[in-house]
Amino acid sequence: MSRPRNYQTEALIIRKTRLGEADRILSLYTPKLGKIQAVAKGVRRPRSKMSGHLELVTHSLVSLARGRNIDTVTNTRTITAFLPLKSDLLRGAAALYTAELVDRFTADHIENEPLFKLLLATWHKLAGTDDIETALRFFELHLLETLGYRPELEHCVACKGTLTAAGNWFGPAAGGVICLACAPRYPQRFPVSPEALDTLRTLQKSEPATLPTGISPAVLSELVALLGRYLEHLLEKEVKSARWLDTLRMQLNRNAASHTA
Numbered sequence: 001m002s003r004p005r006n007y008q009t010e011a012l013i014i015r016k017t018r019l020g021e022a023d024r025i026l027s028l029y030t031p032k033l034g035k036i037q038a039v040a041k042g043v044r045r046p047r048s049k050m051s052g053h054l055e056l057v058t059h060s061l062v063s064l065a066r067g068r069n070i071d072t073v074t075n076t077r078t079i080t081a082f083l084p085l086k087s088d089l090l091r092g093a094a095a096l097y098t099a100e101l102v103d104r105f106t107a108d109h110i111e112n113e114p115l116f117k118l119l120l121a122t123w124h125k126l127a128g129t130d131d132i133e134t135a136l137r138f139f140e141l142h143l144l145e146t147l148g149y150r151p152e153l154e155h156c157v158a159c160k161g162t163l164t165a166a167g168n169w170f171g172p173a174a175g176g177v178i179c180l181a182c183a184p185r186y187p188q189r190f191p192v193s194p195e196a197l198d199t200l201r202t203l204q205k206s207e208p209a210t211l212p213t214g215i216s217p218a219v220l221s222e223l224v225a226l227l228g229r230y231l232e233h234l235l236e237k238e239v240k241s242a243r244w245l246d247t248l249r250m251q252l253n254r255n256a257a258s259h260t261a
């Protein structure tokens, strides 16, 4: 049986690339088809009816026509525009970072509905929360889980032994926490504080609606580094937008400091 020529899907717009004079190639993350590439014709023309519905970090309903090499967007309607993610620099950078991670970690046409739901829930969270960093750490941990890289936090990932309260390590190559005895076998390890480990365990069991609040800045920055190193290890090269987000975060902190000085 041949597949229908036209089809419709919900989609999260995670990447866009210019094509020719007025077109774009879009990466769409969908619930049932995984990541798909599609051409949006004429969307860079000022009077395009579709362009607003196909911006990055938008949840849209998209109609497509199958092509021999790539499918073409024939119609689209916005479900959620996520305006706070487009008007606020830090929220926007955070959302683009989540989109880039999903794009980098996925291949085309591999269904992963939990990942679609996670990204959608994270964009809603980022649009509404003032605690962007906690929302991002939640996203990173659960992204890893939906991709099959759930870090082991309850037992030593190497010997399966019970972890002590302090003196544990995190090993990106091992995929989790390592006890003191196993540590020498993992040269890439780095220490994980008891507070950071507790927070990771809490985040791993949380839902977007019930994220922990009041995580100390010291623990949050330890988690930025820990999860960043694990993600980089998995991607085998650094995530470009993570570096950009770091730069932006430093600038914002500097601005905040100069306003209060």
Ligand SMILES: [Zn+2]
Binding pocket: 156, 157, 158, 159, 160, 161, 178, 179, 180, 181, 182
């Ligand atoms: Zn061990």
